């Protein structure tokens with residue numbers, strides 16, 4: 001009957017948050033440019049993480065909070081791929097799914113965002129007792145380490161909700177990823193880009209990770225056109241470091257990576273929640289050995305005292 005075999009449309013899964021949608025539509029557009037003969041549809045889903053807004057993220061512990069519904073969709077065939085902020089994608093994926101593509105990273109740094117009242121300050125000059133909003137243990141521990149005179153308060157919700165709480169005066173300043181603000185067209189809200197010496201960024205921050213079925217070579221080939229090899233190598237090293245150290249709950253771990261003259265350098269840190277102890281070290285090697293570098297750095301910081309810090313955090317979280 002049919003003369004040409006009709007190719008099925010490719011269904012891209014996304015969370016419904018504005019940031020997720022901006023990222024997903026970007027991927028859809030880029031894939032469409034590279035594959036003008038294929039059709040790409042976007043399918044949105046609410047994830048558990050979008051629904052539970054009243055519990056501190058660190059206490060939930062479930063790493064797959066923002067990804068599980070999308071992953072089930074790929075496994076049951078209702079979608080073909082899912083676009084994630086790579087930093088929200090767990091380092092261990094369910095059987096049958098893989099990280100099919102890592103896109104080119106934008107600025108992975110964190111930003112200080114202030115309200116009208118605090119325009120005159122930077123992190124180092126904020127008056128003692130200033131209230132800083134962040135829900136990330138990584139940001140909390142590093143900022144406490146450098147600025148013990150500041151006060152830290154949990155802030156939940158999507159980027160726009162957090163900005164609204166800041167502008168309403170619930171906080172003097174909040175910490176957000178530069179990347180998220182820029183993608184939302186809110187780059188002018190970046191008041192200060194926080195230097196790496198003060199805060200190492202999250203694993204995968206600033207990059208998109210596209211997840212797909214491991215046994216779907218057609219989709220995998222479609223995706224690969226968006227892969228950025230240096231970002232992939234850097235993020236594989238970062239993810240291996242985190243995978244070796246985390247124990248299924250959120251931990252204060254930060255990283256920084258660079259590639260110069262075909263040498264990948266990975267810096268990583270583990271901090272105690274009170275910010276009093278902070279273990280930081282670096283390794284360098286070939287980008288083709290990215291995962292081995294991540295594991296090597298994990299061993300180094302563990303031996304230097306990170307193991308003890310993590311054991312304390314796991315015990316704490318276990319007690320609830």
Ligand SMILES: NCc1[nH]cc(CCC(=O)O)c1CC(=O)O
Nearest residue numbers: 085088176177179180205206207
């Ligand atoms: N956890 C939420 C989240 N996931 C990804 C981003 C920003 C974009 C990115 O880091 O790639 C954000 C917001 C933030 O941390 O400010």
